[in-house]
Amino acid sequence: MARNRKYQSAAIRFGPSLKAFLLCLLIGGSGVGYVWQKDQISQLGQQIKKREQYLDELGKQNEKLRKQFAEMRSPRFLERRIQELGLGLVPPQPAQVWRLTEPSREVSRQDGEQQYATPHQVGTEPKG
Amino acid sequence: MAKKLQYRRLVLLALLLGAAFVGLGYRLVDLQVLRYEELSAKARDNTRKEFLLEPRRGDIVDAKGNIxxxxxxxxxxxxxxxxxxxxxxxxxRAIAPLLQASESELVQRLAPRLGQNAQGVIITNHYVVLKRKVPAETWQKVQMAMTNLSFGLDEKKLPRAERRFYRDLRRGAIYVERFDDQQRVYPNQALAAHVLGYVGMNERKMDGRPLLETSGKDGIEQSFDAKLTGVRGWRLTEIDRPGREVVALREQDVEPQDGLNVVLTIDSVVQHIVESALAEGMDKHSPNSISGIVVRPRTGEILALATLPNYDPNNPGNASEDARRNRVIADVAEPGSTFKIVVVSGALNDGVVRRSDTFDCEHGRFHFAGRILHDHESYGVLSVESIITKSSNIGAAKIGIKMGESRLYDYIRNYGFGTPTGLPLQGEVGGIVHPVKKWSKVSIAQIPMGQGIAVTSLQMIMTMSAIANKGVLMRPMLVDRLEDRDHIVRAKYSPQRVHQVISEAAAEQMVTALKTVVSPEGTGAKAIIAHYTAAGKTGTAQKSGGPAGYLPGKYYASFIGFFPADNPQVCISVVMDDPKHGYYGGQIAAPVFKQIAEKVANYLNIRPEDGEVPPPSNIAAPADDRPVRTAAARTPVKTIQ
Structure with missing residues (x-):
């Protein structure tokens, strides 16, 4: 007894208990974590599916609108609408078109004149 | 004693337990080892599913990107x-109006049919197609109608089995195929129908069920079917008990590769201009058919290609075979006087004649090889240029005779007659060009006036384009490029030069001669365009056929021309087959050319040749006295040239 008292061998040994507890916690935690992860995967899978369906739906709507847009841009449709709305649009006659000669770069730029645009920006339309 | 009894019981129990474990062990080995393959395959079949993912068929768009x-x-x-x-x-009754189907027909289809399976068991059919090509919105309405379907019963009072029957009927009796089908839509209806073609269906089996696939049957749809179709994708995955996909267990997921978009050289506005003009020509002259082509001579790009009667590719089955035929490339006919450009340009190129050389046109009657050749009017001596201006058959025949059979044949072949032009459309023919050894004595006089040879309208316009293009024959071009959904170019087609048929100098002389046709003195006076100088050639050919060789009173009337004559931007051909009111090309085809040319010039903003015209102070009012509302009327259009 005296020896036990001296070395306190009868005292509660926390080490093994703690180890056992941690082991249980690890096993239990792993199990819960595994289930949680599986649940997350499943939920993400459902979200992916929903988004895929939504994307598909948007794609189909887009197709529908593209088709509608194409129909509305067709020459026949436009011609019919012009007649229906009585716009009286006719092609411009050559006399109604002003054709401007593009000024050459050297002529347009005076000495000391500040250039506000890079050379390729001068002239908004290509020649032709 | 008691101990012995207990011992016996213990042994018995041990034996029973042992036997049970042996039995379980055997079952385990049976399931996991002996029948492993069979059962694992069965389990896989129950959960694993392969879905095919359909690619979207590519679009066909015009040069400006219009679908x-x-x-x-x-x-x-x-x-x-x-x-x-x-x-x-x-x-x-509930779904027939939505599907636009006959109620009685649906009743027949919905009736169960009994049959026997391989084991001899009587089974009921579970699959019958009610309607194909149903839009998604209509399907939603059908679903709604089925959910709200009432049978006039208080179903709560029915036995459980009957309640389940009605529930299953509403939920699963009407369903859609797992794979979405595609419907081809042509938003412009009949516009450019003969270029676009149409699609049809091919049936093949998939999981024992018929699967319909879309494939091109004519036109660009057929020629570029492989590019338009795309590549199917697939998804190998697992499903749960109600049949929903478990996304987390997807094993393979390969996206489909959509088909490429085909970008044509056709311009839908030019095409519309041509088709509208042809329709007016059709109304006015009632020909069997009327065709028109617009080509850029320098590149061979086809801006419009139309033939009437045409059809709506959305419903090709409603049109006759005649209406579906692309006459521009599939029909051949004797070209008549438009063919004179071949012999005269060849003779000028060889130096056999000069533009100012003269020929006696025999006052309209020329005896040659036992036959009498006629002109439509009595002409005396005409220069080579005048032979073109007046379209003298005798003059052209004499030029051909002077040129010789062999050289004439060479030029005919060099201009591409006798072989298809290579347009990417099915059904193009090369025409009929007999070799010189098969020519009769009169052939050398007949062929220069466009008889004894058969050509397509496309070949004729490409020949005229070659003359407009300084003697260089170009391959006709219908497809500009292939691009993907993001408009990234995957293939680009460049203009292809076939070869130089005649020299630049000879081509210039021809253009000068052809300009005189579209003048008050020429046969194509009705093709004169305001603000532009046009060059062209009229053609009036008797239709071949019948015992006499030609059908009396039946003609092909044509006009092929280009403008501006000295800087050709577009070449236009108009051909009428058997017009009923008038038959001279210069009288009935030339005005259609003029109508197309004026509108095309305006649309393509081709610079007028008669110099700058100052904008008028007052804009002329249209016929109905409404003010003209053009962009130009409000603010002059400023075009930098």
Missing amino acids: LATSAFVKTVCADPALIGNRQVEVA
Whole structure:
């Protein structure tokens, strides 16, 4: 007894208990974590599916609108609408078109004149 | 004693438990080892599913990006007659108006059919197609109608089995195919129908069920079918008990590769201009058919290609075979006087004649090789240029005779007659060009005036384009490029030069001569365009056929021309087959040319040749006295040239 008292061998040994507890916690935690992860995967899978369906739906709507847009841009449709709305649009006659000669770069730029645009920006339309 | 009894009981129990464990062990080995392959395959079949992912068929667009053909995903509505029992009438009544189908026909289809399977067991059919190509919106309405379907019963009071029957009927009796089908849509209806072509269906089996695939049957749809179709994808995955996909267990997921878009050289506005003008020509002269082509001579790009009667590719089955035929490339005919450009340009190129050389046109009657050749008017001595201006058959025949059979044949072949031009459309023919050894004595006089040879309208316009293009023959071009959905170019087609047929100098002389045709003195006076100098040639050919060789009173009338004559931007051909009111090309085809040319010049903003015209102070009012509302009327259009 005296020896036990001296070395306190009868005292509660926390080490093994703690180890056992941690082991249980690890096993239990792993199990819960595994289930949680599986649940997350499943939920993400459902979200992916929903988004895929939504994307598909948007794609189909887009197709529908593209088709509608194409129909509305067709020459026949436009011609019919012009007649229906009585716009009286006719092609411009050559006399109604002003054709401007593009000024050459050297002529347009005076000495000391500040250039506000890079050379390729001068002239908004290509020649032709 | 008691101990012995207990011992016996213990042994018995041990034996029983042992036997049970042996039995379980055997079952385990049986399931896991002996029948492993069979059962694992069965389990896989129950959960694993392979879905095919359909690619979207590429669009066909015009040069400006306007959609000419596109695809929409649609459903195939099916029924499970086994789930409908004897309630066909109610179901048919609910869905027939939505599917636009006959109620009685649906009742027949919904009736269960009995059959025997391989084991001899009598089974009911579970699959019948009610309607194909059903838009998604219509399918939603069908679903709604089925959910709200009433049978006039208080179903709560029915036995459990009957309640389940009605629930299953509403939920699963009408369903759609797992794979979406595609419907080809042509938003412009008949516009450029002969270029676009149409699609049809091919049936093949998939999981024992018929699967319909879209494929091109004519036109660009057929020629570029492989590019338009795309590549199918697939998804290998697992499903749960109600049949929903478990996304987390997807094993393979390969996206489909959509088909490429085909960008044509056709301009839908030019095409519309041509088709409208042809329709007016059709109304006015009632020909069997009328065709028009617009080509850029320098590149061979086809801006418009039309022939009437045409058809709506959305419903090709409603059109006759005649209307579906692309006459521009599939029909051959004797070209008549338009063919004179071949012999005269060849003779000028060889130096056999000069533009100022003269020929006696025999006052309209020329005896040659036992035959009498005629002109439509009596001409005396005409220069080579005048032979073109007046379209003298005798003059052209004499130039041909002077040139010789061999050289004439060479030029005919060099201009591409006798072989298809290579347009990417099915059904193009090369025409009929007999070799010199098969020519009769009179052939050398007949061929220069466009008889004894058969050509397509496309070949003729490409020949005229070659003359406009300084003697260089170009390959006709219908497809500019292939691009993907993001408009990234995957293939680009460049203009292809075939070869130089005549020299630049000879081509210039021809243009000078052809300009005189479109003048008050020429046969093409009605093709004169305001603000532009045009060059062209009229053609009037008798239709071949019948015992006499030609059909009396039946003609081909044509006009082929280009403008501005000295800087050709477009070449236009108009051909009428058997017009009923008038038949001279210069009288009936030339005005159609003029109508097309004026509108095309305006649309393409081709610079007028008669110099700058100052903008008028007052804009002329249109016929109905409404003010003209053009962009130019409000603010002059400023075009930098």
